[in-house]
Amino acid sequence: MHAPHTDRDVREMLDVIGAPSLASLAAPPKGLEVKTPFDVAPALPESLAFAHLARLAGANSGARMTSFLGAGAYRHYQPPAVPYLATRSEFITAYTPYQAEASQGSLQAIFEWQTYVCLLTGLDVSNASLYDGSTALVEGVIMASQATGRRRVAISRCVHPGYRAVLDTYARGMGIEVVELPVGADLSVDMKSAAVKDLVAGAGAVIVQSPNFFGCIEDVAGAAALAKSAGALTIQVIVEAMSLGVLKTPAESGADIALGEMQSFGLPVGYGGPYVGFIACTKEHVRRLPGRLVGETHDVDGRRAFVLTLQGREQHIRRELASSNICTNQALCALFATIYLATVGAHGLRSIATANMERARELRAAVLAVPGIRPSSEAQYFNEFVVKAPLPAALLIERMERRNFLAGVDLSRWYPDMPDALLMCATELTSREDIAAFTGALATEINDALAAV
Amino acid sequence: MHAPHTDRDVREMLDVIGAPSLASLAAPPKGLEVKTPFDVAPALPESLAFAHLARLAGANSGARMTSFLGAGAYRHYQPPAVPYLATRSEFITAYTPYQAEASQGSLQAIFEWQTYVCLLTGLDVSNASLYDGSTALVEGVIMASQATGRRRVAISRCVHPGYRAVLDTYARGMGIEVVELPVGADLSVDMKSAAVKDLVAGAGAVIVQSPNFFGCIEDVAGAAALAKSAGALTIQVIVEAMSLGVLKTPAESGADIALGEMQSFGLPVGYGGPYVGFIACTKEHVRRLPGRLVGETHDVDGRRAFVLTLQGREQHIRRELASSNICTNQALCALFATIYLATVGAHGLRSIATANMERARELRAAVLAVPGIRPSSEAQYFNEFVVKAPLPAALLIERMERRNFLAGVDLSRWYPDMPDALLMCATELTSREDIAAFTGALATEINDALAAV
Amino acid sequence: MLSLLFDQGEPGRGSDFVAPAGKPEDYLSAGLLRAGLPLPDLAEFEVTRHFVALSHRNFSVDTNFYPLGSCTMKYNPKLNEAVAAFPGFADLHPYAPDDAAQGALEMMWTLERTLSSLFGMEAFSLMPCAGAHGEVTAMLMAKAYHRERGDEKRVTCIVPDTAHGTNPASAAMVGYKVVSIPSTPQGRTDIGALRAALDDTVAVCMMTNPNTLGLFEDDIVEMTKAVHDAGGLMYYDGANANAIVGLCRPGDMGFDLMHLNLHKTFSVPHGGGGPGAGPVGASARLAPYLPAPRVVKDAGGVFSLRASDAKSIGPVRVFASHFIALVRAYAYIIVHGAEGLRRNSELAVLNANYVRAKVKDILTVPYSDHCRHEFVCSAEVLKKETGARALDLAKGLLDAGIHAPTMYWPHVVPECLMIEPTETETKETLDEFVEVLRALVKQAHDDPASMQELPLHTYVRRVDEAQVGRLANKGIGLRWTGEK
Amino acid sequence: MLSLLFDQGEPGRGSDFVAPAGKPEDYLSAGLLRAGLPLPDLAEFEVTRHFVALSHRNFSVDTNFYPLGSCTMKYNPKLNEAVAAFPGFADLHPYAPDDAAQGALEMMWTLERTLSSLFGMEAFSLMPCAGAHGEVTAMLMAKAYHRERGDEKRVTCIVPDTAHGTNPASAAMVGYKVVSIPSTPQGRTDIGALRAALDDTVAVCMMTNPNTLGLFEDDIVEMTKAVHDAGGLMYYDGANANAIVGLCRPGDMGFDLMHLNLHKTFSVPHGGGGPGAGPVGASARLAPYLPAPRVVKDAGGVFSLRASDAKSIGPVRVFASHFIALVRAYAYIIVHGAEGLRRNSELAVLNANYVRAKVKDILTVPYSDHCRHEFVCSAEVLKKETGARALDLAKGLLDAGIHAPTMYWPHVVPECLMIEPTETETKETLDEFVEVLRALVKQAHDDPASMQELPLHTYVRRVDEAQVGRLANKGIGLRWTGEK
């Protein structure tokens, strides 16, 4: 029990209030009392609650397996300084920094986060965070649709299918039409194809992900050129933020909006969340940005200060006319990412990103050396790639799981035309021993599986 | 590399200093340069260092076994608030609070620790902590010897043998004679026996541990009466501080000095340390206390303040005449214990201590129900007890370890006359499932072992 | 003044995190690479000092009484933080196979069942990331429900004028026209006005209960019935659920949809503005529309993530939930049980009424009945008498180390302060708060001009919000640029 | 003013930690039970607010520049803290069988080998808990060594007058008579005086190098030889090892015994006064006397704790080491390697000399050569000119958020401030420190009286130490009693 009240406290307070009992004071209007007992487990003393949760955590064998899963959630090294600093009381138990005088810590940190997002994407402005990459996509679509006045967007089928599904959910409700650009031969979009050009016509946004869902680096500049000629905005989705350490920025490629996920910067995969969505854009769209923005100003004594600004766009002021309904965002996750970026710096980020590329290439080479495995694409990639197995990917994954490996993601779940395709990921944490052990086991399993047929 | 210096920094600073190079500035006098390469592993990047240490930690299978080990290190529930608060930057990276104006946090916390020690032991004064229980014993012996002017102390053989070994090490060096009081029939000291009375004569201190090494509650009042009549001080050693939640206080039993270990209050077993030694005594011995003391005072504005006091007893002022050589102590561990005690309170401490007794009795009953196991003592106990196995304890322990149980401590290591005696411990963390699984396996192993003979 | 990160550091500072792996050009064609990476290189020590110093510039629950109305700034037990960090949770990939994630799925399943029981709903989706996300999720469900029934004329959403801004904003996001309903002098939604607004275009009505004045909507069952009779759905904004857990249930009141803010009622820390978790509950007829995936349990006790139901609106985020936030809420629930949760709600109501009873002597407390978990008071009279505003009182509280209440909302109360003490504060703290407030009101009378100077002792004093807004409109001042 | 814990809480507050298990009298006879348990019952929230508030009343490395001489207040990398908390270390019982503790033993073994190599010793014992504990351990070893040789007349221990107080105190603990050796005008131990003190009663000579003036004892090899010639042993107080790691080795200088402060040189955090770790190194002839147990590795690569060597002095604490502190030091070592460690020492020397070069304009810096990791300066002239003392400067620094240097020690320098910046501070921070010091000296000249008022902005100002001492002598004021 966390409330501090002793019986005496309660009695004294009821006296001041002039209420006969706690029950009567808190009771709902007549007729609304709960009639049946709740289906809720009885309270556990704290040490047993701890043990119970330890048991649940222990029952997740997947958390201990050697993993080659990526596809929107990436296992990277988290410098211990990151959680140590971010989980200080003063950060985790503060509310949204509405009272500037009492919140300079959070406000400056958000300002620094906004700056990092701008520096990484090359764009002009960025907000205080969004729920995650997939909802950031929805917000980006709304921005583009409002900027262009068009209720139609064109999105590459090489964008994370989970992101596209979220967009579909919202688009249906919002009455926005979503057209999809086909997956090209090399698992990326052919921006020069006539079909793509046709699909883009009349759209308010052309949306590509790079590196895309298959790990391939897309021709964002090509997409931007196409979008521009069609009067659409270019939105670059970035799901593996680590790639920003080395890849051309969205701004360099001509994107108007960059959005996506920064989980890779210091946040655990955590069975899906919380992560931290980001969005950045060129100056002219600043008033269309969703959610909070922190700006630099000064106080009455002339000291530099930070403060929430352009609140006139937000729901608590503008209600149904707000640029978005978002209120609570991912401030603490953005703080994790900010501290991560501060800790690794340019030097660290580039070297970690490079190590990702190195390990992914080592993994890919080792996997392709296993008899029966074939490549799916020769496009340039960051830390993910697709291979074809000589048996259904689902079966192979199941076999490897029994050996305590999470081999990759079965693409047939979203692309029925790819029954044997496995999306694999390596990061700086993928050791050479992991790769060797995995490919050894893989060869055996493929052998056994084929023999069994 | 944690130092922040860039090459430019170094150059600029050397210029100011007027030194040609870093190497020359820092070089030892000629002839003292290191000639051979060091036998030190090459530097690891941080993520690999983390992985390396994770491997070492993982290689300690004992940390994951169901354990019935006690004997001076106790596995208790650590409320997560304890490490969360104690490991804040401002606590862990401060030095000893010599600058009172800059250290009121540490100073007040130590004052609170001193108070807790007094409230728990019933004694008047206590210091800021000592290294651990065993070195606290040495300090207590020095105090008693100085108070009485006698160079001889009498200690029960039921005191933790590891503690007695430490006392022996020091006593040899300090020229103090240590006589041992024999283990009585019920694994405790018979304070009424003539032999004991004779041994105590002329001693400066009578030292008993309660609960003693075998878990039994000693007749401390009897020891105190005996000591008093012999002109000696009574020292009660307390190794399992959790017992203080329910047992008679040292003061109630007539002890002049209480000392020992408070690891049980929020500190992990951690393969032996750091823990936190405590010492408390009656008022008249205050100037003989070793180490630091915090006192309450006020500042020039009349605000309450805390400050290190009676520093005239300490090494940095009094040098070879100091009451002890201790300087760095266990401040942070004392903080853990203080936060632990604050968090559990009287209510929690009593209920946790009671749960220890409950589980120990359940364990003892279940173990004694295993064919072949016999009791060693019927004395009253807290959470530890001794049983006799039908085979050498060492063998039984080894068999149980193979089944992932740490069955207990083999007493023959210190008491060659007890080859089959096993010291077992249960705490509030010992679950009924643990007990059932353990005794099931125990029965099988004993059966198998006896069958094999 | 604390330098920005970008004005610190030196190129080359900092630790090595990985073994050298060559250069980016070793792996990718030069044309794909970025021109530069203008982030500062800092030693870990610089980063540590920076963020510890920043932390000292924040008020927070762990350091300050934080009676911020509508936000339920209760204590966040440290147990929650410890279990949330278990590697068995933190290192579990969202695409880990179900059989390798049974512990996580069991937790989610149990949490869903528990919330359903506590709030009388058929089912919950744990997917939404925050309250507003829950709201829009529910709006999407409402829209899908009406569409499914071919009832496409329903385009309006009814929202009381005291509602939180996210309500109308969420409704607007799915294209609903928002109709605002005024409040009565008793601080309740005007049921007459509501009835008048009802017609066959009404898709859904969003009610907050207790409402943002801290009052129970006494006519709630009648309102529910009226909306239902008109063919609309009822949505329960559960942001204020801390007043009702274990005491009454939106499901019993007839609601079709609801959200909870686990970061309010269920002790998930606010994190300086998030992350939260905003599960959406649905009655039997709306449950099929809940987002997918959800956790199911088979006859053998095995848990799995069911990808989608036929009628589901689909996912509202890419992965199944803010899982780690759910772990915290779950930990909170299991140490309390239904009884403990109810008692917390009762004590939240007790604390609010206690402060209210004492504040009555100091400021105007506009509504006559007991409040629920929070109450509003008004500084209008004070302003008339002295010129001091609610804002000035709020800033004065900061000087005393007390976070300001929510200010100037709901708009129906002029010079409004919304005070929510929560159940975790001691009577001692509440007494102290009242005395500080009393002293401030006295100061306003004694020396009105001094009030505008407050706060005096915070890290910064009142800030210039106008100038920053003007520049921000042009995209300026929203990031470090290196210019001085 | 922050209430004491004992003035907070109410009986019955707080969480339940265990399932009810009855009453103490259910298990023990009433005569064995305590009469009462007068500890406060607090809600976890109260405890949290209390200790977070206390933390804000501390200076610390993570919040303040902390140039406290002889204490090596370097940054403590957060990696150390994370790995120290691994359950595989934290939950390992000291009596776990060796084969169930191979990771821990491997770490200890490697650490011992690494320290031996870095400092040129035959072996180390990792057992001592802190520097002073290491010292007394070494004194016990010296005594055992001489006793073993039948050389019982050796009863004196030679200690320079600049030595830390623990040196003479440790020597006295084993019954040694302490002979103090003066320093030369160059700030070195006077080798002539040392020679004069040598006779066949000398058991051991304790040298600190660099000494506490921050200077290398240039005659160290000669002194070692002289003591050895007289039949005495040489002890190296390694508290200042941060100046020499990887640069030179006490073993090469001929030392028989030494200790390290892992909580200084090897980044174990100071924790507000501990815990530390004070491993003791020994040359080949002294190694057999090291405390037991120590870790050994067999031919098969299996590690074990060897209970005792025949000549060992025995254990100096009940369990083998401050293991968790060792984990931190080990983590520090493996991310640096020998080269990184050496560079840290070089940079520590650089930082000290940089500050010294700049402080020379401000205060008297008594010795003419470059310093090592620290240096002393004197405010004696300032005192004569203005009345302002070293103490006043120290307190003034606190107002600027800088921790005071070590004051009034070593005693050979009047009005002494001992400044040790450590290698982890940036040039920017050092520059700022010098400017603050400069401003204080200026203030002393401009307005001498104001200096005694400092500090003005700390949580408390100068405290009354006299009164508390008088009462403490009677055992009063050393604990809360409930009296006001």
Ligand SMILES: Cc1ncc(COP(=O)(O)O)c(C=O)c1O
């Ligand atoms: C009444 C009410 N509804 C909805 C919300 C929105 O919740 P969230 O901030 O989690 O999106 C809030 C939060 O402030 C609220 O107070």
Ligand SMILES: Cc1ncc(COP(=O)(O)O)c(C=O)c1O
């Ligand atoms: C030179 C010197 N020697 C010995 C010590 C004693 O070390 P510890 O405090 O770890 O006991 C110190 C610590 O302050 C010191 O500075």
